[in-house]
Amino acid sequence: MTQSMAGDDEFRALRAFSAMLGDDSAKTQAAGGNTSLKREGIMWIKASGTWLAHALDRDIMVPVRIEPLRAALAGGDPRAETAVDFVDQAANVSNLRPSIETSVHAVIPHAVVAHIHCVETLALAARQDGEARIGERLAPLEDVAWAFVPYCRPGVPLSAAIAARQKPETNVLVLGNHGLVVSGASVAEVEDRLDRVCLALASPARPAPPADLGRLEDAVRGSDYRLPADLFAHGVALDPVSFGHVRQGSLYPDHVIFLGPGIVETDDVAAGAAIRREEAKDGPPAMLLLRGLGVVLHRSTTPAADALARCLWDVASRIPADAVLNYLSKAQDYELTHWEAEQYRQTLDAKTRAKEAAP
Incomplete structure (x- = not known):
């Protein structure tokens, strides 16, 4: 300035x-x-x-x-x-x-x-x-x-x-x-x-069910995935209403940019890591939702992914069970993940993280 x-x-x-x-x-x-x-x-x-x-x-x-x-x-x-x-x-x-x-x-x-x-x-x-x-x-x-x-x-x-x-x-x-x-x-x-x-515009939020961190640690051991920094992020996998909403698609752009389109749900980390979606970027999913267990993030993700994982719970927990939602289409997901301006933003975020982590 x-x-x-x-x-x-x-x-x-x-x-x-x-x-x-x-x-x-x-x-x-x-x-x-x-x-x-x-x-x-x-x-x-x-x-x-x-x-x-x-x-x-x-x-x-x-x-x-x-x-x-x-x-x-x-x-x-x-x-x-x-x-x-x-x-x-x-x-x-x-x-x-x-x-x-x-x-x-x-x-x-x-x-x-x-x-x-x-x-x-x-x-x-x-x-x-x-x-x-x-x-x-x-x-x-x-x-x-x-x-x-x-x-x-x-x-x-x-x-x-x-x-x-x-x-x-x-x-x-x-x-x-x-x-x-x-x-x-x-x-x-x-x-x-x-x-x-x-x-x-405020709405009441459902409480987040407690996650079994021991089972989650066992699930990611030896994998390329880690637990999110915020324990509340696991709520979308544990609260049936939230899970029912988020599993149907992407709700807003920054979710797509930092966590990938929609939700990759699985019972096994290795199986989830192998999933590829045509509307997503190349490589393994940034986030996996382990049914009934919690959420895990790929080790390559930055703190931005942690923030958006928590955001997903904060949004979903405020949506009542009977709400009918609009979701981004696969074409809109692809448009975001392959947009140069968003790729630049992600690259800059990764560079900033690497610089801050350096001794």
């Missing part, structure tokens, strides 16, 4: 707000979610692959020239997809790449935008009756002008869908099978609105 922005009060507030969001796993997980501030023709937006949680101790914001990017979007310019050609490189001292959602922030007119993968939102936004139920929850909030955007691939397709549905006064967007976007004139306004929206 430039020295001038480092001393900007609103920019400092954005960094603090971003870090707070990143530290709350109920609001966003790992490298998911992004925030931005538009200032004098420049949109400062979280960099691809970086974590909001690191906003106060690392340079994670990229300066993007907003009007040229908007013109590219309006003209169907393919450079709008990555937005790298619109970065103000003179101010991009850390040589960062803009978030995959840069185009989404660009089409929203407000000065401050926060996009998160709130588990409360996801538990409703994945339901076939989600739009109606969300409308009921948000109706009492007088200063919330909201719109629902059905699922489409993040990036330019999503920005086009948002542009078609938002009105000048729209300040909350619920993205089907994806998350929540809250915008406003200042960081303080967005923070207050976001907190009240998340509270309004």
